[in-house]
Amino acid sequence: MADAADHADVVVVGAGPVGLFTAFYAGLRGLSVIIIDSLDEPGGQVSALYPEKIIRDVAGFPEIRGRDLVDALVRQVDPFKPHWRLGHSANRLLDSAGVFTVTCTDGTSVSGRTVIVTGGVGNFTPRTLPNSDDFAGRGISYFVRDPSALRGQRVVIVGGGDSAFDWADTLHGVAAEVVLVHRRDRFRAHQDTVDRVLGRGVRVLTNSQVHSVEGTPDLRAVMIANADANELTRLECDHVVAALGFVANLGPIADWGLSLRDRKVVVDRLMRTSWPGVFAAGDICTYEGRVPLIAVGFGEAATAVNHAAVHVDPQASAFPGHSTDEPGPRRLSAPPALV
Amino acid sequence: MTFAITDSCVDIKDRSCMEECPVDCIYEGDRKMYINPAECIDCGACEQACPTNSAVSIASLGGKPGEWNVQDNADFFGVVLPGRPTPLGIPGGASHLGRIGADTKRIAALPPRDPS
Numbered sequence: 001m002a003d004a005a006d007h008a009d010v011v012v013v014g015a016g017p018v019g020l021f022t023a024f025y026a027g028l029r030g031l032s033v034i035i036i037d038s039l040d041e042p043g044g045q046v047s048a049l050y051p052e053k054i055i056r057d058v059a060g061f062p063e064i065r066g067r068d069l070v071d072a073l074v075r076q077v078d079p080f081k082p083h084w085r086l087g088h089s090a091n092r093l094l095d096s097a098g099v100f101t102v103t104c105t106d107g108t109s110v111s112g113r114t115v116i117v118t119g120g121v122g123n124f125t126p127r128t129l130p131n132s133d134d135f136a137g138r139g140i141s142y143f144v145r146d147p148s149a150l151r152g153q154r155v156v157i158v159g160g161g162d163s164a165f166d167w168a169d170t171l172h173g174v175a176a177e178v179v180l181v182h183r184r185d186r187f188r189a190h191q192d193t194v195d196r197v198l199g200r201g202v203r204v205l206t207n208s209q210v211h212s213v214e215g216t217p218d219l220r221a222v223m224i225a226n227a228d229a230n231e232l233t234r235l236e237c238d239h240v241v242a243a244l245g246f247v248a249n250l251g252p253i254a255d256w257g258l259s260l261r262d263r264k265v266v267v268d269r270l271m272r273t274s275w276p277g278v279f280a281a282g283d284i285c286t287y288e289g290r291v292p293l294i295a296v297g298f299g300e301a302a303t304a305v306n307h308a309a310v311h312v313d314p315q316a317s318a319f320p321g322h323s324t325d326e327p328g329p330r331r332l333s334a335p336p337a338l339v
Numbered sequence: 340m341t342f343a344i345t346d347s348c349v350d351i352k353d354r355s356c357m358e359e360c361p362v363d364c365i366y367e368g369d370r371k372m373y374i375n376p377a378e379c380i381d382c383g384a385c386e387q388a389c390p391t392n393s394a395v396s397i398a399s400l401g402g403k404p405g406e407w408n409v410q411d412n413a414d415f416f417g418v419v420l421p422g423r424p425t426p427l428g429i430p431g432g433a434s435h436l437g438r439i440g441a442d443t444k445r446i447a448a449l450p451p452r453d454p455s
Contacts, residue, residue: 049361049382121362121380184355188387245384248362250431262377262429283380292380 005083008032009312010305011102011112012082013090013253016044018282018297019118020073025305026116027080029320031312034110035082036102038089038123040143043070048124048246052162052190057295085110089123091252093278100277105252114308117258117265117273117280118301123251127244129158131212139219140240150175150239156222157181158210159243165189167241168197179203179235181210181224205235213240253284261286270318271304277311279304341379341397342386343412344372345405348393350452356385356394363432366415368442370449373415377429407445414443421447 010026012019015037023033041047043066046055051067058064064072088104093115095101103109126142144150144167155175157164160182166189171178180197185206187194198204211225211232221236250263259266259274264286271279281300283292290296306318344356348371356372357365364378365385374385374394385394400406416427420441430436441447 045361045380045382049380049384053383124361184388184390186387188384245359246361248380263431 005032005034006109007111008034008083009113010034010308011036011100011110011115012118013102013115014044014118014120014282014284015039015042015084015086016118016120016282017046017069017073017294018120018301019044019116020070020077021298022116022118022281022301022305023082024073024077024080025302026308027077027082028323029305029309031305031309033077033080033082034085034112036085036088036090036104036110038087038125040087040145042074042084042086043067044120045124045248046070050162052193055294057293059295059298083110089251090119093256093275095275095277098277113277113312115278116271116301116304116308117253117278117284118282118297119250119253119284120282121248121250121284122253124246124248126242127247129210129213129240129242129244132210132240132242135213135215135219135240138217139215139238140213140242142242144170144241147171147174152176153238154236155179155239155241156210156235156237157241157243159245160184160187160189161243161245162189162193163245164241164243165193165197167243168202169193169200171241172197172200172202175239177203177237179205179237181205181208181222181235183207183209183227210240210242250284269303270307271300272307279308279311341376341381342374342383342394343376343397343400343409344374344385344389345393345395345400345408346371346411346446346449347391348372348389349446349449351391351393353390355388355390357433359384359388360433363434366427366430366433366436367438368415368446369438369440370442371446373412373443375416375427375429375433376413377416378431411443411445414445418443 009031010033012023012035015035023035026033046066053066054063090102091105092103100115101111147170154177157180168180207227208224211223214221221234224233265280267280267285281304282297309316310318364375366373397409
């Protein structure tokens, strides 16, 4: 997925399901695409919040697991070679002589002839561990990007959701020791994963929270507060992975100057925002009677792209023809897996 | 379809839901918590977090005695609460508002929970 380009016909802001389908549809219309997302992986709130949930309102799929839907959407767009900018948070939008520039919070920027905002509920940032600010980048992380980097280390994973258990599962056998700390005695993660991790003998401390982090300069231990025992225990470790979930916020998009209503971007029937050349689709947009569902967002994506195509080329037709009429590279990709 | 917090939260307010909510849409009233139906994204994190099983999907309340809680959650945001000039509406996040020292009429009228 790593492919850097800084200019395309369409810049899609947000790689959730609707953003991915928007990028696919732009590819289908022969438009080049850059996809930006603040998260390191595609899928937006489906990946961040409920990868294991079964989704039942996607056309053609009686049931599909969240992460399988995301995988299928990525496979659908991949043949069109979109340029991925994951882990980049869109910060500012400028328009100069018909070229839009999206600048990210890390200072990088991309440009496009049109922008489609598919930012959903906004920018997801990991919830941070209390009293740990000083340890960011030296012993505390919020994602496990490369499990092998933790080889031989004593790792404490904090959280009880899918990410915490997935990482415990991945790191068991790689890290020297994995201890999972969770504030409750119930887990939010998928039961199969919980059972697998517990079956592997990963040490799990329930009703426990990380009270503080110790070590200078490197992290050496965490102090664990146990609600049952009402005491602090020192747990020696080399690395802490905080999987405490995400917090979403509309973030900088609220300040782009787009017309908003109830903190959503107002669009017309062509999915145009108040800024000519900027479109929106999915849960970030609003109009009278909008129903916030994935099925609705997919339709909006097609509408937005077809009208964005006319913005890019006024001679183009908003009606693209039928996807069945043309041969395309997409047919080479595997069909989405049925569950 | 969203989630709602039922009256089994009254006078308990564990507030774990508030900490788990990824969109900060759970607001603290005087005696219970309330979910803003316009801000909830239906993820279900609150349901897992709540120790009193008070955070439930609206669908699960259909036809049950607790169904009135659905409207009551909405009323917390749509009706002018005591001591406030306007309805809360869609504030875009609970944490910057802090505790709202009021409840809906129906919740305020409930007898205090037996401490046992």
